[in-house]
Amino acid sequence: MLLPVLLWSQAGLGLEASSSATLNALLEKAVADQRVSAIAALVVRADGEVLYQGSAGRRDPAAAEPIGPNDLYRLASMTKPFTTVAVMQLVEQGRLNLDDPISRHLPAFHDLRVVQPGGGTVPAAREPTIRDLLRHTSGISYNFLNIPGVIEEYRRLGVDDGLAAADRGLDDNMARLAQAPLAVQPGSGWRYGLSTDVLGAVVQKVTGQPLDAYLHEHVAVPLHLDSFAFHVPAGARPRMVAAVYPVQGQGLKAMASPQVVPYPLSGGSWTADPERAFSTTAYPSGGAGATATIGDYARFARMLLNNGELDGARILRAETVAMMRTPQTGGLPINLRGPGNDFGFGFAVVTDPAAANTRQPAGTYSWGGIYGTGFWVDPTSRFAIVVMTQTGVNGGVVAGEVREAVYTAMQ
Secondary structure (H helix, E strand, C coil), X not given: CCCCCCCCCCCCCCCCHHHHHHHHHHHHHHHHCCCCCEXXXXXXXXXXXXXXXXXXXXXXXXXXXXXCCCXXXXXXXXXXXXXXXXXXXXXXXXXXXXXXXXXXXXXXXXXXXXXXXXXXXXXXXXXXXXXXXXXCCCCCCCHHHCCCCCHHHHHHXXXXXXXXXXXXXXXXXXXXXXXXXXXXXXXXXXXXXXXXXXXXXXHHHHHCCCHHHHHHHHHHHHHCCCCCECCCCHHHHHHECCCEEEECCCEEEEXXXXXXXXXXXXXXXXXXXXXXXXXXXXXXXXXXXXXXXHHHHHHHHHHHHCCCEECCEECCCHHHHHHHXXXXXXXXXXXXXXXXXXXXXXXXXXXXXXXXXXXXXXXXXXXXXXXXXXXXXXXXXXXXEEEEECECCHHHHHHHXXXXXXXXXXX
8 A cells, every 4th residue: 555655844845845746756656666664754954944854654564653753763874973973072082093003992903814815814914993993994894795704704703793682792792803804904995894883892991981871971962862872762662663674576574583684785694683772781883773763863964064063062073074074095995885985984975976876966975774774964055864764775775766866856
């Protein structure tokens, strides 16, 4: 059954009625075609003016209630920018240095080794640094990226991607990861991975606070992000959007706890546990563990858009945000985004819109999550786009289509 789009607020909608209708139809069609089970989109200017806000689908495919503005989403890798902000706050305070080797704060990450194409390992030429972790040039990977020589060791050691292992502690997972080889020599290649989880461990070591407590005090509270959490209270369970994934020839299926989900980009798979959000024992994964509403994530994006400040709360200095959104890899290939993109600190940055085949202007920065979430901050046009689904992997493709449709509507 085709579900209606629910426009949560008509006030301040800045797009032409025809453009809003086009976006509404795009959301409806994505649900009707079973590409996603539910989807929400929000486009907001730096000053808070809502240009578009709409949704389609049900919070739970087995129930009748449509999703709404107070519903919660597993952010997965859209947690990474929050952890990056925490790290950059500590850099501003002089408590961290971008060129600190990891082992200065986490001694287990000393004497690392690097896999070789023909097999075996060699010593790392240098230690990965905080800078490497921020820009994903540390050589640390993920299980689901299926890198030969690394994936076998991650499996042997039981390294968790921060998406399952509801009873795993942070120190335990870092100890396992520190024994595994790096995918490349530090600084020589862009390899997405658990680098941001390591940064979360660094934040905890430097501040003496658990990462979730630090982010609550220094980011969520000042920005009034009431929904942002790593451990969702049981009473908020009815607000959590159900996680689903596509099965060839069978449409969308509810994720079990845990659930192995194919990752087509690498030929690997990821182990999801949608119940992890409610665990009181799962470590606060700095790269994958948080939840929030779409509105609260939009407030976070507006803070970045406003160069580190929102409604009188200064989270970062303007020059720090400028550094974060500046390409930092020296032009290394960003394989998860393709040509025309680089990576700053915490998110990808468009460097060549034509090569990237996008309507986004150069300098737009963004990232997404494996549950099908995405956000884009456009300093040139002065607006941000946030798209939320809970459809593993597939939802990210749909989110990108919504982004491009927004730019078409804005022209």
